[in-house]
Ligand code: G3H
Ligand code: 13P
C-alpha cells in the first residue's frame with residue numbers, strides 16, 4: 001500500500017490474513033494524544049499489531065487533521081509499531097471522505113439500521129469506491145444494543161446476525177469483513193447476569209460461507225469491552241455514580257471467539273473507564289491541584305498497561321515478528 005510517509009501503517013487486510021483463525025487484532029478507539037501515546041506504548045511493550053479506530057465523533061472532537069497528525073507523529077516516535085488506521089461506524093459520506101483522504105487503510109460502513117436491501121445497496125457502493133483504491137471495507141449486519149454516536153438501540157430491539165443473510169450480504173456487497181451481532185452491545189451495560197457470546201452464530205457464518213465455496217471472511221466483534229468490576233468500583237469510590245450492575249464481555253471468551261474467526265475486536269469503553277478512574281482518583285486525592293499533566297502521565301501509563309493486557313488476552317501479543325516475516329517487512 002503506497003502510503004506517502006515513513007511510519008509502519010499496513011493495510012487492515014494484511015493484518016487479517018495473518019491473524020484469521022489464530023488470534024484477534026485489538027481495534028482501539030482514539031480521540032487525543034494521551035490515548036494515542038498509551039496505545040502505541042502498550043502495543044510496543046506487548047509486541048502486538050493493532051488497529052487504530054477513529055469514529056465520526058472523534059473526527060469532530062478536535063479536528064480530523066489533528067488526529068491524523070497525532071497518529072503520524074506516534075508512528076515516528078514508535079517506528080517499530082505495526083498498525084492500520086480504520087474509520088469506525090462510518091456513514092456513506094464519511095466513508096468517501098476517508099477513502100479519498102489517502103490516510104485510512106479501511107473503513108466501516110454502518111448501514112445496519114437500514115432495511116436489508118438498502119444496507120446491501122449502500123454497502124456495495126462504498127465497497128466499489130474503496131476497493132478501487134485498495135482500501136478494505138467492514139460492514140454491519142444485524143443490530144447491536146446500546147449507545148453509539150447519535151443512535152440508541154433500546155434493549156430488546158437488538159437482533160443477532162442471521163447467518164443465511166450473512167452469506168447473501170457478503171456475496172452481494174463484496175465486503176471484506178463482517179461486523180456481526182453476536183450478543184454484545186456498545187457501552188458499559190451489556191449483560192444482565194452471566195451471559196456468553198453467541199459462538200453458534202460465529203460458527204454458522206463460517207460454515208455457511210465454506211459450504212458455499214466462499215473464502216473465509218473475518219468477523220468483527222463490536223461492543224467488546226469487558227467493563228472490569230474493579231474499575232467501576234474504583235470510579236464510584238472516587239465520586240462516580242456508575243450503575244454497579246455494569247457488565248461486559250467475559251475476557252476469557254476473546255481467544256475462543258478468535259479461533260472461530262473473530263479477527264477484529266473493538267474496545268473503547270474500557271479505555272474510557274481507565275481515563276475516568278485515573279482522573280477521579282487523582283483529583284479526589286489532590287483537590288488543590290489544577291495541572292492536568294500529572295494525571296495525564298498516569299493515564300498514559302495505565303492505558304499502556306491496559307492495552308498490553310488486552311493484547312495478551314486477544315492472542316496478538318508477541319506476534320510482531322510473525323507479522324513482519326509474513327509481510328516481508
Ligand atoms: O461504537 C462506538 C465507539 O465506542 C465510538 O464512540 O462515537 O462516542 O466516539 P464515539
Ligand atoms: P465498547 O463500547 O464495548 O468498547 O465497543 C466499542 C466499539 O464497538 C467501537 O466500534
Ligand code: ZN
Pocket residue numbers: 089148186222223266
Ligand atoms: Zn462499534
